[in-house]
Amino acid sequence: MAVLPALTAVLCTAALALSLVAFGRPASASASEVVRALPGTPPSSAWPAAGQAALAVDGGGQYTSSPGQDPVPTASTAKLMTAYVFLSRYPLAPGQAGRSFTVSADEAARYPARLARSESVVPLRPGQRMSEREALQALLAASANNVADELARWYGSDPVAFVAEMNRTAHRLGMDATHYTDPSGLHTTSITTAADQVRLLRAALRLPDFATLASSSYTDINGHHHTNTNPLLGRDGVFAGKTGTTRAAGHNLVFAARRETTAGPRIIVGAVLHQPDTATLKTAVQHLITNSLVTAPVVRKGEVLAWAHDDWGRSTALHAARDLLVTAPPGSSATLAIEPTTALTSSAPAGTTAARAVVTDIQPTDNSRTRNASGAPATDEDHHPDERASITLQTQTPLPRTPPLMWLPLRPLAWLTEAVTP
Template sequence: MTKTSVEPVVVPRPARRPRLWLSVTALVVALAAGGFITFRLAQPVPAPRIAQTVPQTYAIPGDPPVLPWPRAGQATVEIDGLGRLGASGDARPVPIASVTKVMTAYLVLRDHPLRLDEDGPTLTVSADEAAAYPAQLASGQSLVRVEAGEVLTERQALQALLLPSANNVAHMLARWDAGSSGAFVARMNEAAARLGMADTRYTDPSGLDPATVSTAADQVVLARTAMQVPVLAQIVAMPQATLPVVGQVKNVNTQLGQDGIVGIKTGSTDEAGGCLLFAAEISVEGRRLRLFGAVLAPGPNLADAFAASRRLIQAGSGLVRQYRVVRAGEVVATVRGPMGRSTTLAAAGDVDVLGWPGLTYRIDTLAAVPGRVAAGTGAGTLKLTASATTVTVALRTTGALAPPSWWERITHG
């Protein structure tokens, strides 16, 4: 019997996988992590956001004032820079008589500016203008006597226009400035349109024509603009002046110097009644303000306009007071940075405004805060605005603000 030999079966071991894949995986993970970190750190840190915490507006508390308005005609009163105190009557265009001459003077000075100490160029009275004087006088117009060949400086002509309210000199100035009264009137209407005087139409430079019409509100707009011209403001405040031929002339506005009145122009015709465009200076908390107003036809005579205006000035000048809106240290805004960091902005001083009950100020926070800031750092302003008046106060951070760390940017990006 033959023996069969059985050889052992050798099971091959599996080949060892190279360790390279482990190295590659680790590299990939490392690169991915590095890219992620780089990406997170490369992202810009959002700028802190500022949110105002005080109201967007401040209305002075109390009942709005009621002025002693005239029972007839129309009137408007405002405090320069702060806004309108009120108005009365039917605000439709009506004749304004010699109040028209404010626009005439304003345009002449716009085209031929004068310094306060300057007489300016001259104009000569023509033979036709002198010859027209007797008929004009017979018709009852407001005039100054002139002679052919008479020479007036620009300042003298404006004095004749604005103080005794000379109709004839209004036409002389129009001819001198624009070549003719018609051309000058076109300029008057262009200027009115630029100033936003939508309810005003001029047909002559003197106001004698009742077709020259306006409203109290429009004339206050003009007064506010015209009184910014130093020479015009100087002339309308003069009680008298001396002219070459007629000699001394007096200002028809006999209210000058009373209740702070410093101008600006009277007017009176049968069609217009008594009219007065006025400016008065008032003092509030050591500050000088101007009160502007117009009364058109409160009665048939100029005396009616004087009386109505003085009542309005006396009442209006006592209405303006000082009010505290924000106190020093009061928080007015929050600053929120990334990662929940925050601080606040506080007023560096008291904020006081002038006005009257019902007047509203808009409140704006104008600030920018960097990502890192120390407590007490200046960070902008708080601005309060009413009409053309602006009151500001500096803002400071109440606490520090720091940007997020690199770890926070990675883990909370």
């Protein structure tokens, strides 16, 4: 008859299965999810009154874009693509000068005429040797149209083929509203959108030393120092980008800025296009940066997210072990999944971890999270850095002991972790 006590011991210490249903879920959510809203007004309130803009947080999928993303002339923002294509073929390691190239006599001879047309150029001499780093600094810092044309020739001797590669690259990056007809952006037929430019700068910042090149200055062959054309460089966290200004395109800036938050540093990539003047452009960019992010708890320490029930109607609450902070555009919604971690056992002590709440998705209010800043389907690289952030859920009281064997129902003992909608 020793079997009965042994069986009782086994049943009383058996692991207890978890089946999770979220606490406080909306009627439309699946049973294991909680959706929480971050405070604040969505970034759409920060869009410029004219033109267009777009924004991505951490280079991730948490983007927003203003209405009316119709293609407009690129102006010199096209040079971002020129640099990206060139660096993709000729990578430049940090601190290295890179390959050396020779300025053509034809391009050097065009300098006076370009200058007379008020083009953005730097002085070039026939036969002048330029390192790759010098050329890219002249392109991105001084915004030199003549160096853009030389880079296209140095790339493979055929500038037309270079422009074709620019367009192939744009297509590969999902920049479906962009089309280039020249490497400098001087042509009004080179067109883009703010959302596409965000996509491009996100990709360019992954190249070694691109951020350094885009924040550099340039000293020309005559010893003249050209400061970077970016009017916000070094201000408001802006550390890289590209300007562009023509009569047809207006004033434009594609930028990357670093925002310090209570959850740590965040990178913001944005674009503001077709502004009437530099002052308006700067104000629009600063407003976007300032209003781009909020850090807030989507779960508070001690909050009950689920309940554990047994077959006899007894229950114990599962509490958040700490605050769960999320940094995202104001007004975003965060989806949390409640997942089992450790099987509960009868008489488990207070403080036993039974589940966790995991951030599975963060959606800006303005745009669908299923599409990225270019309008193309989101990929793994579009995931927000706070996705998969998690907290543990713990008991705050010991679990009750299993009743005597004679009271057990004729089915396996189990705890169900279940949420009760408030």
